[in-house]
Amino acid sequence: MKDDDIKKDYEIGVDSIKTRYLPKAMDLLKQIEDFSPDLADVIVRQGMHEIWQNKTPSLSMREKELMVLASIITDNTVQFEVALHTENCLLQGVSKAEIIEMLVLLTLYVGQPKILNCLDAVKQAFINYDHHQKK
Structure with a gap:
């Protein structure tokens, strides 16, 4: 996967967090990003984008x-x-x-x-x- 694709998928995951969580979740995301960008990637790009959106489309x-x-x-x-x-x-x-x-x-x-x-x-x-x- 290209860096541009990874960045795009990460941003899609961030947008998902913004629409699904109360605003305080963005503060938590910032703390996670500051602590470990790799952990943030697992949670945001792989979790919020790949699993929540791409791998489970039949579930609302x-x-x-x-x-x-x-x-x-x-x-x-x-x-x-x-x-x-x-x-x-x-x-x-x-x-x-x-x-x-x-x-x-x-x-x-x-x-x-x-x-x-x-x-x-x-x-x-x-x-x-x-x-x-x-x-």
């Missing part, structure tokens, strides 16, 4: 975000990601009621402690989203 962004959120809640190790992808679900048109129902359903499969552990992150994401909508 809404469906992808719901799947990712359920996976992150099931893993139950990164609360920051729970909040981030809860916000993304809301941005993609998933309602708060749907997210809450997903938590109820997941309780049967991953257990009450994991669901309770993620509640603060989900609640904070609801607050962040509401604040963003008021702007």
